[in-house]
Amino acid sequence: MIDAGVASTEPFDILVVDDQPMIIEAVRRVLATEPLARVHGCLRATEAIANACAIQPAVILQDLKLADGDGLSLVAEYRSHPQLQECSVVVLSSTQDPLIKANAFIAGASDYLEKLPPAIEFVARVRHHALASRALAARNRAVAALEAKDAELHRRNALLDEANARLKRANQELVVDIREQRQRVEALASAGGGLASIQDLDVLLQTILADSVAFSGATSGALFVREGAQLRPAALYSDGVARPALPRAPTTPIDASTIVGAVAASGNATRIERPPASGVSPRLAVDGALSSKGRSCLVLPVSKGAGVLGVLALADAADEDGFSAEDERLLRNFADLAAVALERAQAARALIFRMVSMAALRDPSETAGHVQRVAGIAELLFEAWAIERELPAAQRAKHRDLLRIAAILHDVGKVGIADAILKKAGRLDADERASMERHAAIGSELFSGLRSDLDECAAEVALCHHEKWDGSGYPRSLKAEGIPLFARIVAVADVYDALASPRAYKEPWSRERILALFADEAGRHFDPNFARILCARIAEVEAVRDAFMDEPARAP
Numbered sequence: 001m002i003d004a005g006v007a008s009t010e011p012f013d014i015l016v017v018d019d020q021p022m023i024i025e026a027v028r029r030v031l032a033t034e035p036l037a038r039v040h041g042c043l044r045a046t047e048a049i050a051n052a053c054a055i056q057p058a059v060i061l062q063d064l065k066l067a068d069g070d071g072l073s074l075v076a077e078y079r080s081h082p083q084l085q086e087c088s089v090v091v092l093s094s095t096q097d098p099l100i101k102a103n104a105f106i107a108g109a110s111d112y113l114e115k116l117p118p119a120i121e122f123v124a125r126v127r128h129h130a131l132a133s134r135a136l137a138a139r140n141r142a143v144a145a146l147e148a149k150d151a152e153l154h155r156r157n158a159l160l161d162e163a164n165a166r167l168k169r170a171n172q173e174l175v176v177d178i179r180e181q182r183q184r185v186e187a188l189a190s191a192g193g194g195l196a197s198i199q200d201l202d203v204l205l206q207t208i209l210a211d212s213v214a215f216s217g218a219t220s221g222a223l224f225v226r227e228g229a230q231l232r233p234a235a236l237y238s239d240g241v242a243r244p245a246l247p248r249a250p251t252t253p254i255d256a257s258t259i260v261g262a263v264a265a266s267g268n269a270t271r272i273e274r275p276p277a278s279g280v281s282p283r284l285a286v287d288g289a290l291s292s293k294g295r296s297c298l299v300l301p302v303s304k305g306a307g308v309l310g311v312l313a314l315a316d317a318a319d320e321d322g323f324s325a326e327d328e329r330l331l332r333n334f335a336d337l338a339a340v341a342l343e344r345a346q347a348a349r350a351l352i353f354r355m356v357s358m359a360a361l362r363d364p365s366e367t368a369g370h371v372q373r374v375a376g377i378a379e380l381l382f383e384a385w386a387i388e389r390e391l392p393a394a395q396r397a398k399h400r401d402l403l404r405i406a407a408i409l410h411d412v413g414k415v416g417i418a419d420a421i422l423k424k425a426g427r428l429d430a431d432e433r434a435s436m437e438r439h440a441a442i443g444s445e446l447f448s449g450l451r452s453d454l455d456e457c458a459a460e461v462a463l464c465h466h467e468k469w470d471g472s473g474y475p476r477s478l479k480a481e482g483i484p485l486f487a488r489i490v491a492v493a494d495v496y497d498a499l500a501s502p503r504a505y506k507e508p509w510s511r512e513r514i515l516a517l518f519a520d521e522a523g524r525h526f527d528p529n530f531a532r533i534l535c536a537r538i539a540e541v542e543a544v545r546d547a548f549m550d551e552p553a554r555a556p
Contacts, residue, residue, distance in 0.1 A: 011036045012130050015057040017048045017074065018092070019067045023115065027061060027092075030119045031126060045069025053083045058133040059126055060084075062109075064093040064100065072100075072107055079108030086137045088129035092116070195341035198397075199454050200404040201349040202244050205235040207397065208302075208312070208338045210242035215334065216298060216327045218314035222290040223302075224264075225310040225342075229254050231264055233290065234310070244376075246547050252286040259299050260285040264311050269300040269332060273322030284315060296322030300331055304339040309346075312338070352408055369548045370497060375407040376544035377493035377534075378486075384533045385489075402454055406461040407490050413443025413462055437474045440466055460484040465491050470524045480527075488527040492518075492534055495526075500545055511538060 014037055016024045024041035031037045042051045045066040052060060060078060064071035075091065078084045088110040093100075101112045110129055116122060198204040209223040220238050222245070224231035230251040235242055254264045259282055263270055272282075273296055284290055284297055296317045302310040312335055317323045353368060382403055386396045414422060417439050421432050428436060443462030447455040464478060464487035471479035483491075499509040499517070509517075515535050522531035534541055 009036075011038050012058040012134065013037075013055050014039045014059050014061065014126065014130075015042060015048075015052055015055055016040065016061045016092070017042045017045070017051075017066070017071070018061070018063040019043050019045075019065075020063075023063070023092075026116060030116065030122055033119075033123055034127065037126070037130070045071070045074060048074050049077055049081065052078065052087065053081070056083070057087055058130040059088045059090060061090050061092040061113075061126075063115075064091060064095055064104070072103060075104060075107040075109050086133055086140060088133045090125070090129055195338060196344075198341065198345065198401050199348065200401045201342075201345040202234075203397065203401040203404060204341055204345045206242040206244060208342070209235040209237050212312055212314060212331060212334060212338075213237050213242070216314050216323060216331055217318045218298070218323075219316040219318055220290070221312070221314040222260075222285065223310060223312055224252065224260060224285075225346075226254070226264065226308055227251070231260060231285075231311055233285075236290070248547075250286045258283045258285050259297065260290070260311050260313050263299045263301055264308050267301050267303055267308055269298070269328060271298050271323055271325075271328050272296055284313060290315065298323040298328055298331065300328070300335045302335050302339045302342060304336075304343050309339055309342050352405065370501065371408045371410070372548040373497045373501075373545050374410065374490065374493045375404045376548060377496060377541050378407040378489045379404055380537060380540055380544060381489050381492060381530050381533050382486075384537060385529060402457045403486050403489065405454060406457040406486055407493065409443070409458050410461050410465050410490050410494060411439065411443065412446060413439035413441070416442035437466070440464070440475050457486055461486050461490050463487070465494060467491070468525045469527055473525075483527075489530055492526050492530045496534060496541065497545065500542075501549075511542070514538075 014027070014031060016027050016039060018024055018041070021041070021043065024039075024043075028039040028041075031039055040051070040055055040057065042048050045068045048062075048069075062071050062074055062078075071091070071093070075089055078087060078089050089108060090111040090113060091101075091104045091109045092113050092115055093104075094115045096114060104112050110132070111125060113122065113125060117125070195204060195208065198207055205223050205225070209221055212218070212223075213221050218237070222233050222237065223235040225234045226232075230253055232251050233245040233249045236245050237243075252258055252261050254261050256262045256265065259270055259272075284299070290313055296315070298314045298317075300312045301308045302312055312331070314323065314331070317327075379400055382400060383396065386399070391399075417436060421428065421436055424432065440463050444459045447459035447462070461484070463475065464484050467473035467476065467478040467483045467487060468491075469480055469483070469488075471477050473483075496514065496518075499514050502508050515538065518526065518531045518535055522528040
């Protein structure tokens, strides 16, 4: 019987490859003492490999001399065949030549037996080689299982490494995200604090919109202010720039007909991440009040207490997933800060226009439209000049804010001039002219004793906007760059509007006549830089003029 070293109840196969049937039968009889041994015979060399692969014997007993082939070659084939690597190959031959025996072992034989050895020896050898084959098979299975476990361990380690790498990346991304969110919050708080320093309402509105776009990643947007039951677009953002909306831009009713109107009516924010499946987007605002492709939108009320002062509409997020909940949360906080600044700026604008209205009561030419045109043109001239000199954006914004208000108030000193002079239809005599010229000093005195940047700018512009580059102006005969910068700018804007606007005593001048005058007077009456910019940007200057033509005074 097979040793207990290999499972004794499992049969094993013996393949005898010999062209003599009597040898096969003799082997079967000798191995009959091993009840688990199953003996198979093969008479042809050409069939040996196929039979061995089919049977998968523990031991192959191979004769060397076969009628149709060479047994020694078969031994080598067994050893090279992938399905027979675990078989014990025993040469069973009548040849006793030592060289042949040596060649048999070289070919891969496990043993060499001469036909037929004594039964007890033969059975023992076959049993030994069967056990060796079984042991090799068990070893190979164990090695394969170990390799499989090792491969599985490597796979799991690789998965663990990958998971750890993902976790590390996630932690890094989380740290970065937290840092970015903190930076966004800090930047938003800084921007909100910066709103408090802006004096001019138009500059404030554009700044609120530009900051909101920057924080949200929108590509277009608008800021609406409330006027009764309507929303008037006050600032528009497109092509990377926030601009004031045209005064005659269409208004949006405060009702459910548009998203913007509904937000103003309810006081609740609305966020649409992407258009509905139908592809039909709800109306964001009245057509023409906001340019949008309608991919996504974030619309928030600008509220103080229970009152809605305006609506901030951000559209077309750069991110294909639209605006996020975090965007909405941050912009809600910013809109609350903006509401405080907006209410303050509206109150300041109302006060400024009351002063303008007082001047207009004395001088019919000093209308809200006139001061808005002068302020808008002055801002345009300054911005072009500042960009040429590469002034930082923050510095440009601060000066632009101060300039607009100072320009609006440039002729406020006319409140101190007698009606007989202001409303005289004909030319003024020398005394009347001297009296009229006093409005510059009167306007400056209105801001005397105060110390803010705005007061200083307004005083300088009121006092010096009639000075001339060559020193022939009034009231101090200042010359060239001795004239304050803002006064030089307002001088160009003020004269342009006086020439381009109709008066009771004249028709508006043509573009050609105006350009000719500024070309002639550059370096005499006007700072040549600003005269040059006005001529170069005349189309933009005319757009500002047309936007505020004949506009009545407006108090937000």
